[in-house]
Amino acid sequence: MTDQSSSVGDDPTDDSTKRMERLTAVRPRLLSFARLHLRDNAQAEDAVQEALMAAIEKDASFAGRSGYETWVFGILKYKILDGLRMQKRQGQWQPLEDETDDDAIDRQFQQNGRWHEGARPLGWGEPETVLDNDHFWQVFDACMIALPDTIARVFSLRELMGLSTEQICHEIGIKENNCWVILHRARLKLRSCIEKGWMKGQEK
Amino acid sequence: MIVMCKEATRLMSLKQDRLLTLKERISLRVHLMMCDACRHCDDQFGLLHKIGDKIEEDLDEETRTHRHGQ
Numbered sequence: 001m002t003d004q005s006s007s008v009g010d011d012p013t014d015d016s017t018k019r020m021e022r023l024t025a026v027r028p029r030l031l032s033f034a035r036l037h038l039r040d041n042a043q044a045e046d047a048v049q050e051a052l053m054a055a056i057e058k059d060a061s062f063a064g065r066s067g068y069e070t071w072v073f074g075i076l077k078y079k080i081l082d083g084l085r086m087q088k089r090q091g092q093w094q095p096l097e098d099e100t101d102d103d104a105i106d107r108q109f110q111q112n113g114r115w116h117e118g119a120r121p122l123g124w125g126e127p128e129t130v131l132d133n134d135h136f137w138q139v140f141d142a143c144m145i146a147l148p149d150t151i152a153r154v155f156s157l158r159e160l161m162g163l164s165t166e167q168i169c170h171e172i173g174i175k176e177n178n179c180w181v182i183l184h185r186a187r188l189k190l191r192s193c194i195e196k197g198w199m200k201g202q203e204k
Numbered sequence: 205m206i207v208m209c210k211e212a213t214r215l216m217s218l219k220q221d222r223l224l225t226l227k228e229r230i231s232l233r234v235h236l237m238m239c240d241a242c243r244h245c246d247d248q249f250g251l252l253h254k255i256g257d258k259i260e261e262d263l264d265e266e267t268r269t270h271r272h273g274q
Contacts, residue, residue, distance in 0.1 A: 022266075113209055124248060180217070183220070183221060188217075195248075
C-alpha cells in the first residue's frame with residue numbers, strides 16, 4: 001500500500017521533471033564555462049554531459065536542498081578537473097616554455113619599467129556595472145580564447161575555479177613561483193585585450 | 205624600495221594570490237598613490253578576481269528565480 005504514497009500531495013517526480021528542465025536551461029552556460037578551461041569543444045561537451053548525467057543520477061540525493069544550479073556547477077568543476085588531468089596524461093598540453101616569452105609584458109612597458117603611452121590602463125567604470133554588462137562578458141570570453149593555452153588554464157583554475165596557487169601547482173605540475181609569473185602575464189594580457197574590446201564597445 | 209609600473213603590476217597580481225609582505229605592501233601602496241594608470245590596473249586585476257564569484261552568483265540567481273517563478 002505504501003507504494004501508492006508518491007501520488008498523494010507533492011509528487012517528487014514532478015520536482016524531478018522541473019529540475020530536468022532547469023538542467024536544459026543552464027546547459028549553455030555550463031558549456032561555455034567548461035570550454036574556457038578545456039579549450040576544446042568536444043571535451044567540453046563531454047565534461048558537461050558527464051556532469052548532467054551525474055546530476056540526474058544523484059537527483060535523489062539532492063533532495064530539494066537550495067541552489068540546484070550551483071550544485072550542478074560544483075559537479076561540473078570536478079568533471080573539468082578530471083578532463084584537465086586526462087589532457088595532461090595524454091600529453092595534449094603544450095610545453096610551458098613555448099608560452100613563457102615575455103612579449104605580452106614587454107609590449108606594455110618601456111625599458112625603464114613605465115607603461116608605454118598607448119598601453120596605459122584606463123578606468124573601466126564601476127565593477128558592478130561592468131560585471132552586469134553582456135558586452136563585457138563577450139569580450140572576456142573572446143580574450144580568454146585568445147590567450148595561450150597554458151596561461152589560460154592557470155588563470156581559469158585560479159580565477160574561475162577558485163583553486164589556490166598551491167593546488168594549481170599540484171594539478172599542472174609547476175613550481176608556485178612559476179605559477180605567479182604565469183598569472184601576472186595572464187592578467188596583463190587579459191586586461192589589455194579586454195580594454196581594447198570593452199572601450200571600443202563603449203564608444204558605439 | 206621604489207618600484208616602477210612593471211614591478212608594481214607584478215605586486216598587484218601577486219596580491220590576488222597570496223598575502224604581500226609588509227615591504228611589498230608599502231612599495232605598492234606608495235606607487236599607487238602616484239600613478240593613475242596603475243590604480244586603474246589594480247582595479248582591473250581586482251575585477252578579474254571577482255569573475256568566478258560573479259558566475260556563481262548568477263547561477264544562484266537562476267535558482268532563486270526558479271523558486272519564486274512559479
